Amino acid sequence: MEQSGTSTLLKGAVQDLAAGVASALRSGGHGPAGDLPSAAFAADGLAPAAVRVLGADYVLPHVLLGTRPDPAELALLRRAVETYPPRADAAPTVAWSHWAMTRALRRLAPGEAVPAPEPAADWLDTADWRTLTHQLAILAPLALPGEDSAVGRAARHRPVDVARGFVRAVRRRDWAQAAGAARWLTVLDGVPDTLGLDTGLDFVELMGGGDPLVDLQVRAARHLRVGALV
Known part of the structure; x- marks a missing residue:
């Protein structure tokens, strides 16, 4: 039951992040940092997990619109990259998704991530x-x-x-x-x-x-x- 509840919360968190990104793309504004869920969400560890599921699109508004990421956004992206590296037996899509996140981090904050070889x-x-x-x-x-x-x-x-x-x-x-x-x-x-x-x-x-x-x-x-x- 607890695992099911966590899965439901994570799914909702991912949808919240996606909605924030879509809103930023629609309005031409900044990224979704201001739309992040409550502090309890971050405290439970769901924030980096949600970013890991959404992937590099978490910072897509900055990539497409040329806006500057908030330090909190970069910190959360970095935390997701570091907390959820792909396992050796990970599916190719998982490895590539993680690679895309490291590339986004390098693009928006040069020096923040070590270049990784392509899967x-x-x-x-x-x-x-x-x-x-x-x-x-x-x-x-x-x-x-x-x-x-x-x-x-x-x-x-x-x-x-x-x-x-x-x-x-x-x-x-x-x-x-x-x-x-x-x-x-x-x-x-x-x-x-x-x-x-x-x-x-x-x-x-x-x-x-x-x-x-x-x-x-x-x-x-x-x-x-x-x-x-x-």
Whole structure:
């Protein structure tokens, strides 16, 4: 029961953080530090855990809008990176998510994190288009223009497959996967014009926007779509 309660609290904390990020992207303001839950949330240790789940997108407003992170935000991101390193047997998406967080920390606070080698990404080269889209949606925080990574290179080689996966996710009403795939499609060349990505984003926002995690990815995709990366 206690574990179930903690899981519920963590899920709510992640959604709160995602809502703060989405709000900052929508308003063009600063990052979500002011929207962090109460002090009890931090005292229980849920804050770094929630940031670890949300990943590098915790500081996405600063990356996209060029704003300066609050020291508390950087401290929390650093704590999440240090507290939850991937285990040796971690899934590739977990390793890559942690790598993206260390990269974000280095970008926003040079010298704050030791550069880490990229995890392996050869598993994406042989993934079918369904698996590729699923994995890329999980790793949506890596979808940034001008940022090179093995995951990004794998995605750039298969824009049609990602587009196909986006359509499938919409048809299956998997709004989280559709939003993450759409974010990747905004930074890939060679996406079929017939896809109608802008219309697709409108539909995903309408149908799945009640989920803060979906809203975050839709907002990020819109910013990337208009070249808002600073």
